[in-house]
């Protein structure tokens with residue numbers, strides 16, 4: 782459970798190197814895209830949320846470099862994109878090294894690797910253990926966005942988040958009513974994987990959860 786984990790007193794990342802234009806403000810990322818792949822969500826959201834720092838976490842070195850180059854190229858041509866960056870990381874290994882407690886308002890898991898075989902399920906990015914870390918780094922009221930084209934994984938993510946006392950399912954329409962429509966549109970369609978699913982006319986299962994303050998009774 783979340784009480785038994787020991788967390789570092791402060792994360793070890795110097796964010797000013799990622800966001801030089803924001804260095805004076807001492808700001809930290811508030812949106813994190815876990816397994817950001819080629820960065821489609823990051824690039825879509827950055828100009829729409831210029832006051833939020835957005836970070837992608839990606840485990841593959843070359844893919845991370847690609848996203849970094851993409852951001853560098855964009856920054857060279859416009860004033861936008863100062864608020865977006867990427868870091869190579871295994872997000873399943875101690876996320877609190879990156880993010881302070883309750884510092885994030887949005888956490889994205891978009892088309893994560895399905896790990897179909899039962900013996901591989903422990904490699905899934907949504908699990909009871911990892912949910913404790915996600916709850917820790919998310920601010921109360923913050924949203925976990927999940928989407929997948931794999932029905933079995935959709936059920937898995939939904940079941941695990943439903944079972945967690947600190948996450949409450951929230952309807953897409955409720956989020957749209959709160960003004961989060963642009964985020965949801967990007968979740969559905971801005972990532973490279975999301976576009977691929979569209980080209981193949983695949984189905985997409987969205988499930989969003991709010992980080993609640995008081996434990997819910999299941």
Ligand code: SAM
Nearest residue numbers: 816817818839840871872873891892972973974
């Ligand atoms: N979210 C992107 C999209 O929608 O296009 C990428 C989806 S792709 C199927 C999954 C991505 O998660 C891959 O780029 C993979 O390298 C990355 N990934 C897998 N495990 C990870 C981990 N433990 N930490 C960070 N990234 C991871």
